[in-house]
Amino acid sequence: MPTSMTIAEAALATGLTAYTLRYYEQIGLIDPVPRRGGQRVYGETEMRFIHFVLKLRGTGMSMRDIQEYVRLRRLGETPESIRLRGDLLARHAAYLREQLVDLTDTIVRLDEKIALYRSIYPDESIPDPVAPASPAPAADTPSHRRKHA
Amino acid sequence: MPTSMTIAEAALATGLTAYTLRYYEQIGLIDPVPRRGGQRVYGETEMRFIHFVLKLRGTGMSMRDIQEYVRLRRLGETPESIRLRGDLLARHAAYLREQLVDLTDTIVRLDEKIALYRSIYPDESIPDPVAPASPAPAADTPSHRRKHA
DNA sequence: TCTTGACCTCGAGTGCACTCGAAGGCGTAC
């Protein structure tokens, strides 16, 4: 893991594509990445921030709000910027606490339904999250989505 | 809250639009709703199921998987259908347990960052989730999204 | 020097999840 990556390496490290990394930079979801000879160089600082942004996005913060957060960060450590960034994150944290409740409730309901199904035909079923030691991970574990309510 | 609703009432009750309710029916995200005189009548059964579907969608299950779940349900209580439904829900529940961990971690990191910001300029800030008794809820609490990672 | 490969920008294309408008049907109120 070099401390300084090309866009292809950064893509690999984030799970995004190079296309998407450029796109995120273009729309201001991440800051402009420093160049050397015209090419983007992703350092530790950049990678750390990208991962943070992905954590925000992955937990349902809107692109709009992330853009705003990045914009505020670029303004530097002024009282205004700091305060607004805090507010943005605080609102997201509040949203996540709601999500937490909703998720927990949903898990309970699902488990009930699953138990009901299993009680009707208690045959073999999905092998439960016990690693089946299969070398081929090509199964179709179902897709999930990124957006929240 | 009548036990039998028009599409407009159902929309109100779910927070969706009538457009979206028809769209969901069209793409098989919900079963065809019984009609009377050509018009959809939403009974308790329908409403309960729609709310369940919204819970799945709201916690990040893909439209594709929900469609599959609904399709299986229409097949009736055959062993195959029951088993597959159980698997689908079990996989979603497993996904939610992962989400739970991710969310919790994100909340911790956000709280740290927020505390840092507050420590720099500990002025007034967002009034924390204490209802401000304002009669105008027209403020711009920031948007959140539905998709998960 | 010349080739190769990974990178660059720009603009256009894609798929999804809605969102809406047009044209028409049905049932109650006057």
Place this chain on the structure above:
DNA sequence: GTACGCCTTCGAGTGCACTCGAGGTCAAGA
């Protein structure tokens, strides 16, 4: 009976978040 309001279907339009291709640049290796 006709006006009204809410419903119907169908097809087209919208906005977002990518996704890709074309044409060009740059540095390293044969």
